[in-house]
Amino acid sequence: MTKIDFSGRVALVTGAGGGLGREYCLALAARGAAVVVNDLGGSTAGEGASTDYADRVVDEIRAAGGKAVANYDSVATEAGGAGMVRAAIEAFDRIDIVVNNAGNQRNRRFGEFSEADIDAVLAVHLKGAFFVTQPAYTLMCRQGYGRIVLVGSQSGIFGNPIRANYGAAKTAMMGLMNVIAQEAPTDVLVNCLFPNAVGGRLGGKPGDVRPDAEFLAAAGAKVPHYIDGMQPSFVAAMLCYLASDRCTSSQNMYSVLGGKYSRIFAGLTEGWFRPGKVPPTPEDIVAHLAQIDDLSRYDVPRSGLDEMDTVIAAKRRTAQE
Numbered sequence: 598m599t600k601i602d603f604s605g606r607v608a609l610v611t612g613a614g615g616g617l618g619r620e621y622c623l624a625l626a627a628r629g630a631a632v633v634v635n636d637l638g639g640s641t642a643g644e645g646a647s648t649d650y651a652d653r654v655v656d657e658i659r660a661a662g663g664k665a666v667a668n669y670d671s672v673a674t675e676a677g678g679a680g681m682v683r684a685a686i687e688a689f690d691r692i693d694i695v696v697n698n699a700g701n702q703r704n705r706r707f708g709e710f711s712e713a714d715i716d717a718v719l720a721v722h723l724k725g726a727f728f729v730t731q732p733a734y735t736l737m738c739r740q741g742y743g744r745i746v747l748v749g750s751q752s753g754i755f756g757n758p759i760r761a762n763y764g765a766a767k768t769a770m771m772g773l774m775n776v777i778a779q780e781a782p783t784d785v786l787v788n789c790l791f792p793n794a795v796g797g798r799l800g801g802k803p804g805d806v807r808p809d810a811e812f813l814a815a816a817g818a819k820v821p822h823y824i825d826g827m828q829p830s831f832v833a834a835m836l837c838y839l840a841s842d843r844c845t846s847s848q849n850m851y852s853v854l855g856g857k858y859s860r861i862f863a864g865l866t867e868g869w870f871r872p873g874k875v876p877p878t879p880e881d882i883v884a885h886l887a888q889i890d891d892l893s894r895y896d897v898p899r900s901g902l903d904e905m906d907t908v909i910a911a912k913r914r915t916a917q918e
């Protein structure tokens with residue numbers, strides 16, 4: 598199999614001063630990419646700033662013979678997003694790959710969130726993805742090539758306790774991906790990665806609000822089964838694929854957990870179709886709930902237009918019965 602090669606490609610990885618982002622940068626650079634290593638370098642709650650994190654990763658890449666520059670802008674501002682894309686152009690003349698990896702957390706129970714906790718997390722994960730991706734996307738459209746990777750989390754798409762702000766912001770990546778993918782020209786591709794790894798700074802810190810003991814015990818019992826594959830390098834393999842010209846699909850979501858690689862998708866059940874103009878009663882809904890909920894037959898629409906086709910198909914089926 599031909600080796601995935603990033604020679605001549607330029608990548609921007611946000612929040613890349615440690616954890617998964619660092620691993621992505623090292624892997625991309627080792628295969629020839631010139632890399633902009635962005636990191637604000639603050640606390641896991643998103644407070645403060647430091648140049649040390651990004652600088653260390655740049656030094657590592659250069660020591661191994663790779664090409665990299667550091668950038669310390671915040672993804673959470675429009676100026677910051679524009680600044681890091683400009684850094685790629687100034688240093689390397691183009692931008693081919695954007696990995697929206699930067700992240701913070703402010704974990705609370707749902708009833709305890711302040712507006713500041715909500716805003717701080719949405720600002721980095723959700724608005725940050727807009728602010729970084731938009732200026733890069735414009736350039737990618739002009740050059741007719743680009744690979745955009747958004748980063749989601751199982752905390753939202755499947756759900757984990759004590760992080761409603763984070764889970765909601767991360768699941769928004771699915772909507773952002775779906776819409777960009779509909780608008781993007783051929784060969785500007787956007788996909789979503791759902792990583793899991795130890796070693797990042799978001800894994801919990803003293804003073805964090807923790808899930809209840811029952812959840813922690815249930816999670817703890819599963820750890821021995823997946824811990825072997827929890828190294829950031831397991832995730833970097835999938836990231837490199839999504840960032841490469843070997844990836845030709847857009848609008849796909851992939852999970853990496855404990856050595857298992859899976860596609861995540863949003864589908865809808867074949868459901869129940871009510872023909873005609875007379876709306877059903879709530880009792881009709883109850884009467885057909887088993888059919889509405891039946892997961893044995895489902896569709897995976899690739900757009901809102903595609904979902905309309907499932908209604909047309911249901912109407913045809915009903916007419917034939």
Ligand SMILES: NC(=O)c1ccc[n+]([C@@H]2O[C@H](COP(=O)([O-])OP(=O)(O)OC[C@H]3O[C@@H](n4cnc5c(N)ncnc54)[C@H](O)[C@@H]3O)[C@@H](O)[C@H]2O)c1
Nearest residue numbers: 612616617637638671672698699700750793794797798799
């Ligand atoms: N580690 C996991 O198991 C896991 C699971 C699901 C999702 N994720 C996601 O993967 C990404 C990386 O996670 P990690 O565990 O390596 O975390 P990490 O904390 O080690 O890395 C995130 C980095 O983002 C930087 N950052 C924070 N706010 C920033 C801002 N405004 N601008 C620029 N940089 C900023 C931080 O300084 C930090 O270095 C995050 O988006 C995280 O939500 C991680």
